[in-house]
Amino acid sequence: MTIDDRAEEILESLWVGTEEMGREEVSLDDLGIKEEDKALQNLISQGYVSRDNDKVALLKEGRDEAEGTVRRHRLAERLLVDILDVKGELVNESACKFEHLLKKGIDDKICTLLGHPKLCPHEKQIPPGICCKETRESGVKLVSPLTGLKPEQSGSIAYLASRDSKKIKKLMSMGVLPGNRITLVSGFPSYVFQIGYSQFAVDREMAQNIYVRVEGEGRS
Amino acid sequence: MSIFRAAGGAGCHGAGTARLQERENTATLKDMKKIAIVGNPNVGKSVIFNSLTGAYVNVSNYPGTTVEVSRGKGRFGDAGYEVIDTPGMYSLLPITEEERVAREFIMEEKPDIVLHVVDAKNPGRMLPLTLQLIEAGLPVILDINIIDEAERVGLEIDTRRLEEELTIPVVATSGISGKGMDELKRRISEYKAGKAISIAYNETIEKCIKEIEDQLKGEYIFSRRAIGLLLLQEDPEILEIVEERERTIERIKEIISKIKSVHANPFHFSITMRRQAVAGEMLKHILKSRRPDRVSFQEKLNRMMINPVTGIPILLVAVYFGLYQFVGVFGAGTLVDFLEEVLFGEYINPFFIWVFESIIPWPVIQDLFVGEYGILTLGLRYAVAIILPIVGTFFISFSILEDTGYFPRLAMLVDRLFKKIGLNGRAIIPMVLGFGCDTMATMVTRTLETKRERVLATLLLALAIPCSAQLGVILAILSAKPLALLLWAAVVTLVFLLTGFLAARLMPGERPDFYMELPPLRLPKLTNVLAKTVSRMQWYLMEVIPLFLLASVLIWAGRLIGLFQLVIRGMEPLVKIIGLPEDTALVFLFGFFRRDYGAAGLYDLQQEGLLSGNQLVIAAVTLTLFVPCIAQFSMMLKERGLKTTLGIILFIFPFAFLMGFLLNILFSFLGVQL
């Protein structure tokens, strides 16, 4: 049985309300729906949520489904911001459409491509998927921001997270360009990396924007 | 070879006089060909400039040494050339102020040859700028410099083939040893502009450039294609220039915004990537490398410097030997003692006094030259016997450190701390230079990226960074009382951090980015250290001696008409409030003329045993914080403008005395006896 886009959005709001804001249940008003809403009826009949007067609560069954939806939404945001360079209001808007396209399985592929990010662009937790748990156990990281590398680790630059075009220009002027080999020399108190025969020092905010395809470790 | 130096690398020439000189010389330069030396920071442009002209502009091992354009002359073949050194730039699309200076300069001067200097170890990173310069239609010669280091790490570059690929002259040099310089001169004298290669970008970009090019009707130094590309990358200065010259500007803007809405990546990104790819492809067959698998000694030392656990001890050792032992104990102690007591005390002063007293009958005139505040007995003595040895030893220490490449590593260590005071690690270079000469340092604050950083750095330099003469004297005076010295250092450091912290809060602005190239560690060359020290000393003396003499004359005249006593009397209450004897009023008056002059005055008082330990600390602190000297003041005016400068001065003056006052109260409250 599947649920439609509207139902997914209700699940998402419920998850945020209960898991992140710590409420027991969420009112119909807050969800912005009516009692006789079709999607809601559908969710109740599938045993995902329960309704008590105007209060809606997330059931155990629905929780997993909801978490997956939130994960897809936030991964979509990361994808849009980091790789497709979408900015501002457009991010959330497009992410809302995008998330419905990222069906199960595809979200893990995107997650891997992005290096299993922990936070969305708004600094909210991205619920980890199976792929994240696996890589955490085997210690494999495919793409990671430079700040996640250990000293002496190298890789090739995958992409620059482009939120601030001035930062990107500066990075590019140092030869930080996709495809170039990079080695982290030191991670404290500033980040020192080597490209070719030159070493550069940057602060954390700059280093965070450099995403590296880490090499020298197994693939999964 | 004759030279004339414009406001140059030494960083400290009065730019005004330099500009006058420049104007004077333009007549003879009209028919000379111009060579502009451009390239990334720290690739040896200034070394090449010095070698081509026989002049000396500062060469140091960190990016951003040269902040202003310098000019010189050279003869290659049978023609005379005007050679011009520029600040480093990473690309034709500027980010920092110096890069802007460099580009503006190329656009204004229309050089006959653009000599692009690159580091042989990193051609892949630097060749894209060559491509950019060629694209802009400039007459480029490529100089692959520092070839010696490249050979040492096992890199080989086939310059003949690169020349064929780029279709411009390519020369390999080692500016330091002079290898390849004759070849470079020959290629310059034979240079003829020809047709050079051009890079194709993706279809969207090409189409758009074509459309913009069709709209460009005015005259530009850069090719239309380059202008089109820069417009696509939203370069504000180029847009301004084009706005001035094109009536169809609205149409051009339209073209750009239309294409922007359908293109995902910023154009800057796609264009840079494309140039990088072309350069990479070219170098594939031209660059051969044998990677040495041994970690070099330099690399090991580098790791130690950038790791705080070993880096902080290294810093302390450098400060202890370079500053305390060499400048404080040797310069301000041994040397000053000798010059003061033996040279001036036993020979020069008695000699002059004897001469003047025997040939000039009027005591008033005698007084002017050899009296208590005489031009010779005080002015010259302060300059030569006290200030010169201290500043000289400081500049030697500083130059050695500069040439090793230590400062960028220090910058990365302090970045986090500096962020707290609204600056970033990069500001360490003007700050450390400030210990040599705050005037020089104020000028170097240009290398900081935002206006906010420049203002904050200027304020801190004026307030809490003592210049070397001050520092040397204070070290010498207080070294007998280590506790007093420590206390002074602690108070000044605290003021530095607190003022920075508060000023950064009061002056909100974007958080500065820290990014800096760490140049390879190099063994300083004695000749360069000496040349740099001499050039800085020269500037320093030119600046200082007239002021010292002027001060002597003013004081003499002031005493004659009674104004001097009046000012002193006016300052006495102020001095008393902070717990100092009346005589120190004079020291503060000296301080107005120059920081170091005041310090020298303090030295005299201490020699006479007029100050207690507590008073020494109070005087040292107040004098350190006290107003910047005239030279620094005028540099502040030039770099920051009247409003900011006045604001800073109005803060500093009462603040310095307030600190002295508080310290005095604290001492008596706690019953401290130093």
Ligand SMILES: Nc1nc2c(ncn2[C@@H]2O[C@H](COP(=O)(O)OP(=O)(O)OP(=O)(O)O)[C@@H](O)[C@H]2O)c(=O)[nH]1
């Ligand atoms: N080994 C070696 N070192 C060189 C050579 N040329 C320059 N250097 C060193 O490179 C460093 C930078 O030289 P500069 O001439 O100051 O470089 P610049 O390009 O003018 O630098 P900015 O003014 O900061 O843009 C100095 O430490 C020089 O001693 C060379 O051919 N061989």
Ligand SMILES: [Mg+2]
């Ligand atoms: Mg230079």
Ligand SMILES: [Zn+2]
């Ligand atoms: Zn994952």
